[in-house]
Amino acid sequence: MTPRVRISIRGLSKTFGSGPREVPAVSPVSFDVHEGEFVAIVGPSGCGKSTILNMVGGLITPSGGEIVVDEQRVEGAPPSQVGYVFQKDTVFPWRTVERNIALGLEYRNVPPVERAARVRAAIALAGLQGFEDAFPATLSGGMRQRVALMRSLVVDPEILLMDEPFGALDTHTKLDLHAELLSLWQARRQTVIFVTHDLSEAITLADRIVVMTRRPGRVKLLYDVELPRPRDVIRLRESDEYLREYQELWHALGAEFRAQP
Amino acid sequence: MTKDRLRVLAWQLVILAAVLAGWEYLTGIKAISKTPGLYWIDPFFISRPSAIAARFLYLMSPNVRLSIWQMALSTVQSTVWGFLVGISTGFLAGLVLGRRDRLARIFEPYIVAFNSLPRIALVPLITMIFGFGLLAKIVLAWSIVFFIVFFNTFQGARSVDADLIHSARFLGATERQIMSSVIIPSALAWTFAALTPSISFALIGVVVGEFIGGESGGGLGYLIIQSLGTLNAADMMVALFTLGVIGIVMALGIKQVEARLLRWRPEYQKRRS
Numbered sequence: 001m002t003p004r005v006r007i008s009i010r011g012l013s014k015t016f017g018s019g020p021r022e023v024p025a026v027s028p029v030s031f032d033v034h035e036g037e038f039v040a041i042v043g044p045s046g047c048g049k050s051t052i053l054n055m056v057g058g059l060i061t062p063s064g065g066e067i068v069v070d071e072q073r074v075e076g077a078p079p080s081q082v083g084y085v086f087q088k089d090t091v092f093p094w095r096t097v098e099r100n101i102a103l104g105l106e107y108r109n110v111p112p113v114e115r116a117a118r119v120r121a122a123i124a125l126a127g128l129q130g131f132e133d134a135f136p137a138t139l140s141g142g143m144r145q146r147v148a149l150m151r152s153l154v155v156d157p158e159i160l161l162m163d164e165p166f167g168a169l170d171t172h173t174k175l176d177l178h179a180e181l182l183s184l185w186q187a188r189r190q191t192v193i194f195v196t197h198d199l200s201e202a203i204t205l206a207d208r209i210v211v212m213t214r215r216p217g218r219v220k221l222l223y224d225v226e227l228p229r230p231r232d233v234i235r236l237r238e239s240d241e242y243l244r245e246y247q248e249l250w251h252a253l254g255a256e257f258r259a260q261p
Numbered sequence: 262m263t264k265d266r267l268r269v270l271a272w273q274l275v276i277l278a279a280v281l282a283g284w285e286y287l288t289g290i291k292a293i294s295k296t297p298g299l300y301w302i303d304p305f306f307i308s309r310p311s312a313i314a315a316r317f318l319y320l321m322s323p324n325v326r327l328s329i330w331q332m333a334l335s336t337v338q339s340t341v342w343g344f345l346v347g348i349s350t351g352f353l354a355g356l357v358l359g360r361r362d363r364l365a366r367i368f369e370p371y372i373v374a375f376n377s378l379p380r381i382a383l384v385p386l387i388t389m390i391f392g393f394g395l396l397a398k399i400v401l402a403w404s405i406v407f408f409i410v411f412f413n414t415f416q417g418a419r420s421v422d423a424d425l426i427h428s429a430r431f432l433g434a435t436e437r438q439i440m441s442s443v444i445i446p447s448a449l450a451w452t453f454a455a456l457t458p459s460i461s462f463a464l465i466g467v468v469v470g471e472f473i474g475g476e477s478g479g480g481l482g483y484l485i486i487q488s489l490g491t492l493n494a495a496d497m498m499v500a501l502f503t504l505g506v507i508g509i510v511m512a513l514g515i516k517q518v519e520a521r522l523l524r525w526r527p528e529y530q531k532r533r534s
Contacts, residue, residue: 059427077430084431090424094446094525103442104432135525148428155432 003035006159006191007056011065013216014051024216025051028065031210031219036189040202042249043212043220044256049195050087052217053163056193057084069159083157083190087164091136091144091151098123098132100147104155122150125184142173146180153184162194166201178204178233186230199253203245204233211252221252285310308494313502316495327479333503336467336480339395340511343402344463350403351410352452358411359418359448376408381469388470393477398470402463409462410455417451418444453522460515464508481507 014026026048033039041049054060056067058078067074070081078084091100101122105115123129126146136144145165152160166174182205185192196202202209203225211221227241236242288304304312320329358365384401391397421444429439471482481500488496520529 057427057431080433082431084428086424086428088424090422090428092425092443092446094450096525103429103434106442107429107433107435107438135530137525137527137530151428151432 003037005032006035006037006070007033007193008068009033009052009056009065010068012052012055012062012067013064014048014055014060015063026055027216027218029212029217029219030065031222033191033193036191038185038192038194038205038207039210040194040196040206040208041210041212042196042199042202042253043217044214044253045197046215047212047256048215048217049197049212050163053161053193053195057082057161079159081158083152083155083160085145085148085152085160085162085165087167089136089141089144089148089168091147093136096133096135097128097139097147100136101151101154103151108155118154122154126150126180140173142169142177145169145177149177149181149184153188156188158190160190160192162192164196165194167196167198174201175233181205182231182233199246199249200237203227203242203249204231204236209249211249212256214256220256223249223252281310304494305492306494308498312495313498316493317499317502320496320499327476327484329484329499329503332480332484332500333507335395336464336471336482336504337507337511339398339467339470339480340402340460340463340507342395343399343466344406344460346399347403347406347463348410348452348456348459351407351455352414352448354407355411355414355416355452356418356445356448359415360444365415372408372411376412380405380466384469384473388473393475397474398467398480401470402466405462405466406459409459410452413451413455414448417448421447450523450526453519456515456519457512460511461508464504464511468504 009032010030011028012026012030013024013028016023016025029052031039041052043049051060055062056069056074058074058076061076069079072079092103095103098119102115102119105118110118123132126149128143128146128150131139131143136147139147145168149165166177169177178201194202194205206225209221209223209225210219211223212218213220223245225245227236227239227245284302284307287302288300288307288309290301291299317329319325322328358368380401383404387400387404388397391400425443425447426439429443434442467480468482468485471480472486474480474483476483481504484500485497488494488500523529
């Protein structure tokens with residue numbers, strides 16, 4: 001029995017501008033994401049992968065096709081069961097770490113006692129103890145992104161959309177956050193779409209990888225990652241399976257980087 | 262205090278003492294002996310420290326009709342009120358127009374036109390309308406502060422990071438919650454940055470208002486214009502000195518408030534550690 005489809009992308013396309021200045025960003029794209037599945041979208045920059053994610057989140061209106069999340073068509077507003085982590089730093093600079101993580105709970109009118117307990121738990125999970133009252137300006141990029149991640153997770157979204165969340169971090173911090181994200185995901189099994197241009201990141205994290213072509217992006221390949229879970233982000237990279245998968249994907253993606261439009 | 266800071270302070274005191282001593286001395290000796298009234302530097306125009314101090318003490322005493330305390334209080338009151346009303350109305354207007362594009366486009370020419378009018382030119386009209394009391398001075402200070410705060414807040418409300426609004430929406434915020442948790446704090450950061458210039462300009466507005474404001478509600482500006490009428494340089498110096506002290510104290514106070522309100526900003530974070 002296959003798990004139920006939570007996100008269904010059907011013939012989705014997007015064109016920016018109009019008339020002679022029209023720029024096609026996404027050619028019709030279709031794929032499904034199942035309950036508890038971790039899907040990564042990879043492709044050369046400008047292939048429209050972030051645009052797809054923005055459309056799934058309801059931030060951009062598609063030019064054609066549709067997105068269905070839990071039997072509901074996405075139109076305009078973000079579906080309430082969806083959390084979103086941006087690549088850009090979206091931590092509120094005027095709020096402390098603690099009050100940033102509490103944001104979603106405040107919006108949903110969670111009573112203060114429960115709110116405090118959940119925030120405390122999230123801070124412990126992310127290893128941010130001692131920084132509760134720190135303002136984001138005093139934190140490193142990695143810590144700020146950790147705060148952003150916990151802020152999204154503390155409201156328990158069933159679906160998580162992540163737009164190159166670790167794109168601006170150095171390799172070491174990135175690996176740390178991969179391990180953290182995997183253990184958090186292992187516990188909750190959210191349905192995830194993770195956009196990245198980093199192939200090793202996609203292989204490390206995902207169950208399935210959607211490989212996109214150059215702009216205007218189409219789905220070039222749907223690739224199943226066969227690596228067992230739970231995964232150890234460091235050991236994984238030394239395994240033969242990882243290298244084999246990496247080569248296979250690199251071939252598929254490499255052709256896209258070389259191809260001239 | 263470090264040795265370096267002590268040395269700087271010592272030099273500052275030496276310069277102050279030298280200027281005061283020079284002032285006192287040069288206004289006391291005749292340029293050409295026996296010719297009356299010909300001083301090296303004529304105290305008629307700039308007075309002398311000893312004369313200023315004497316007038317200061319006299320104006321502080323309770324037996325003058327309008328003591329320096331009353332005048333200073335009047336000036337401070339007008340300034341603070343003009344400042345507070347200017348900040349709050351400027352903030353509200355900036356916030357509303359900053360988030361309502363059509364409204365902003367409708368009002369733009371009026372705002373630009375009114376703001377390019379030199380506010381000093383309005384003093385007689387404002388006095389005519391609001392009388393010679395405190396109110397006219399408050400209105401004048403307001404008319405300057407309002408625009409400083411308005412333009413800053415307007416800019417702030419316009420440049421709210423769209424991704425912060427998106428994040429709030431994904432976390433379940435209603436439009437009202439987005440207003441209170443994202444837009445207002447972002448705009449306030451810009452408003453707070455306008456506090457220090459606002460207080461200085463409020464003081465300027467009040468003093469100019471007092472120039473023609475007459476004795477009722479007469480503050481230090483009134484003392485200055487009175488001294489001009491009686492050609493009394495010592496009183497004028499007393500007023501200027503008091504205004505200087507008021508200006509410094511207010512600016513320092515506002516700086517403290519600003520640092521507290523914007524303590525999350527990197528520049529204040531660094532200073533603390």
